Amino acid sequence: MFGSRQTGVHAYAKVGMETGVVAASPHKLIVMLFDGALVALNAALGGIRSGNIAEKGKSLSKAIMIIDSGLRAALDKKAGGEIAEGLDALYEYMSGRLLTANINNDPAIVEEVQRLLIELRDAWNAIADTPAVTGIKQPNLASA
Numbered sequence: 001m002f003g004s005r006q007t008g009v010h011a012y013a014k015v016g017m018e019t020g021v022v023a024a025s026p027h028k029l030i031v032m033l034f035d036g037a038l039v040a041l042n043a044a045l046g047g048i049r050s051g052n053i054a055e056k057g058k059s060l061s062k063a064i065m066i067i068d069s070g071l072r073a074a075l076d077k078k079a080g081g082e083i084a085e086g087l088d089a090l091y092e093y094m095s096g097r098l099l100t101a102n103i104n105n106d107p108a109i110v111e112e113v114q115r116l117l118i119e120l121r122d123a124w125n126a127i128a129d130t131p132a133v134t135g136i137k138q139p140n141l142a143s144a
Contacts (some may be wrong), residue, residue, distance in 0.1 A: 027128055033070040034121035037063045041114050048107045060102045060110070064095050090116065 040063035047056030072091040075084045094113045101109035 027124075030071070030074060030124055031121060033066055033074070034117055034124065037066040037071070037117055038114060038121070040066065041110055041117070044101075045107055045110050048105055048110070053105075056105070057102060060098050063113075064098050067091050067095050067098075087120075090120075 040059045044056050044059035044063065047053065047059055068091070072088055075088050075091075077084045077088065080087075094116060097109050097113050100106070101113075
């Protein structure tokens with residue numbers, strides 16, 4: 001009559017996530033994108049290790065979408081100059097590596113991209129108190 005308990009849990013989690021997105025600063029939104037990509041990569045590794053090809057493919061696709069449609073799309077190459085150009089190239093590299101990981105079922109490649117994302121997220125978190133962050137525009141999460 002009221003649906004499963006799991007459905008209710010997912011509904012509350014979705015409301016919590018949407019509320020967090022609405023209330024987040026542009027800086028926090030980028031951190032959320034990094035975290036989302038890392039969660040997807042953890043799920044992909046689980047799929048690779050358990051032989052769940054569907055989970056692996058779905059999770060790698062999600063990570064690629066976050067990197068390309070979130071992190072890359074948030075770059076402002078005019079304001080960010082060389083740094084934004086370098087990040088764009090790095091994000092493109094990561095997406096390509098994840099496609100290779102999917103084709104070859106290679107957890108080492110997924111772990112390589114995880115390490116890169118963690119380094120970037122940690123660096124991004126380190127500048128959280130910097131008064132002006134340039135080269136980044138607020139991501140459009142409506143399509144993510």
